Amino acid sequence: MQAPPMKRLLDVLREECGLTGTKEGCGEGECGACTVLLDGMPVNSCLIPFAQAQGSVVTTIEGLEGRHPLQDAFVVEGGAQCGICTPGMILAAAAIPRGATLDEIRLGLAGNICRCTGYTSIYRAIEKARSRRHR
Amino acid sequence: MRTAVSRLELLQPRSVREALRMLRDEGPLVPLAGCTDVYVGLNFGTLSAKRFIDLWPLDEMRAIRSTGGVLSIGALATYTELIRSPLVARRLPILAAAAREIGGVQIQNRGTLGGNVANGSPAGDSLPVLAVAEAMLVLSSAAETRRVPFNSFFSGYRKSVLRLDEIIAAIEVPRVDGRQWFRKVGTRAAQAISKVVLAGIRSDRPRIALGSVAPTVIRLPKTEGALASGAPIEEARRVLEGEIRPIDDLRSTAEYRRRVSANLLERFWRDTAG
Numbered sequence: 001m002q003a004p005p006m007k008r009l010l011d012v013l014r015e016e017c018g019l020t021g022t023k024e025g026c027g028e029g030e031c032g033a034c035t036v037l038l039d040g041m042p043v044n045s046c047l048i049p050f051a052q053a054q055g056s057v058v059t060t061i062e063g064l065e066g067r068h069p070l071q072d073a074f075v076v077e078g079g080a081q082c083g084i085c086t087p088g089m090i091l092a093a094a095a096i097p098r099g100a101t102l103d104e105i106r107l108g109l110a111g112n113i114c115r116c117t118g119y120t121s122i123y124r125a126i127e128k129a130r131s132r133r134h135r
Numbered sequence: 136m137r138t139a140v141s142r143l144e145l146l147q148p149r150s151v152r153e154a155l156r157m158l159r160d161e162g163p164l165v166p167l168a169g170c171t172d173v174y175v176g177l178n179f180g181t182l183s184a185k186r187f188i189d190l191w192p193l194d195e196m197r198a199i200r201s202t203g204g205v206l207s208i209g210a211l212a213t214y215t216e217l218i219r220s221p222l223v224a225r226r227l228p229i230l231a232a233a234a235r236e237i238g239g240v241q242i243q244n245r246g247t248l249g250g251n252v253a254n255g256s257p258a259g260d261s262l263p264v265l266a267v268a269e270a271m272l273v274l275s276s277a278a279e280t281r282r283v284p285f286n287s288f289f290s291g292y293r294k295s296v297l298r299l300d301e302i303i304a305a306i307e308v309p310r311v312d313g314r315q316w317f318r319k320v321g322t323r324a325a326q327a328i329s330k331v332v333l334a335g336i337r338s339d340r341p342r343i344a345l346g347s348v349a350p351t352v353i354r355l356p357k358t359e360g361a362l363a364s365g366a367p368i369e370e371a372r373r374v375l376e377g378e379i380r381p382i383d384d385l386r387s388t389a390e391y392r393r394r395v396s397a398n399l400l401e402r403f404w405r406d407t408a409g
Binding site for chain 2: 004006007011038044049051109110111112
């Protein structure tokens with residue numbers, strides 16, 4: 001992958017890789033829409049230069065391939081409405097440990113803003129996906 | 136993004152030594168750590184710098200350790216690392232408390248203690264903690280390493296004594312005796328820039344620092360003196376109200392900040408009594 005070292009990871013993903021599942025919201029680390037996993041840790045891809053992601057494993061929503069239990073639970077529980085926060089929500093949720101309490105789930109999603117759902121259905125989806133035994 | 140990235144230059148040293156040499160020979164350069172402040176400026180086109188140096192991969196600046204009674208925190212230690220550190224939990228739990236209230240998990244995974252200091256915002260949440268802990272900053276350049284007390288580091292609004300060829304290498308915290316207290320007041324628990332933030336240590340020499348009430352984080356020597364002399368809390372509140380210089384801005388009003396600061400002082404004193 002070739003890109004200017006200071007290009008945002010977000011723009012490299014969308015423009016160079018064609019992975020447009022990662023969304024830009026605020027561009028200042030407030031909304032979490034651009035959340036991806038960098039070596040398994042949630043980060044805001046709008047605040048990371050390409051140079052700092054080199055040599056790391058980046059997981060985007062495309063990497064979950066539509067088969068992650070969280071994706072299924074978001075659909076079933078109505079955890080997505082307009083959808084722009086959803087990829088970031090799901091990736092932030094993917095980093096929350098199994099068996100997390102509701103408070104821990106809320107803490108894990110504190111950096112992700114949703115203007116549609118009021119969060120309740122999102123928390124319900126995560127609790128459901130997290131309580132189920134899966135791979 | 137409102138800044139043209141193709142025109143930005145990034146130097147990528149492989150060691151601290153090489154970084155310091157680059158800062159001396161090829162500066163001025165803006166050091167990058169976790170980028171959580173720098174990219175806000177780049178995204179909105181408010182940061183005019185064109186040349187940067189990436190310190191993030193320099194793991195030698197990431198360690199948190201205790202040597203000879205001093206808690207030494209590498210400047211690149213992230214908020215997540217501070218939250219998880221048993222040493223920080225034991226020695227300076229209010230630093231972990233402050234780190235927990237900075238941004239959300241995404242910011243905590245990248246934002247660093249050194250970056251919070253270097254950014255120098257008067258609202259920086261970790262800064263009142265370092266002020267009451269009477270931390271020392273380890274500043275390194277190719278020529279020398281010097282130690283500057285945190286409380287003499289800032290010289291004005293977002294201004295400090297850090298030279299262009301220097302980096303903040305580590306933050307050293309001496310042993311802290313007494314009860315520690317921290318409280319951030321913002322619009323919501325996460326992701327909010329502080330309206331007022333107070334850190335306090337209760338001992339025979341009470342120490343209080345406030346953020347977001349002056350051009351820099353400040354200690355309150357007069358208020359501390361009033362408390363040390365056994366003055367009633369009502370009097371200490373009045374002293375504090377005269378000692379701070381809050382402003383009206385988009386996050387809050389001066390009057391609100393003054394009132395809340397005094398309330399926090401009283402809460403600190405009540406919670407740490409006995």
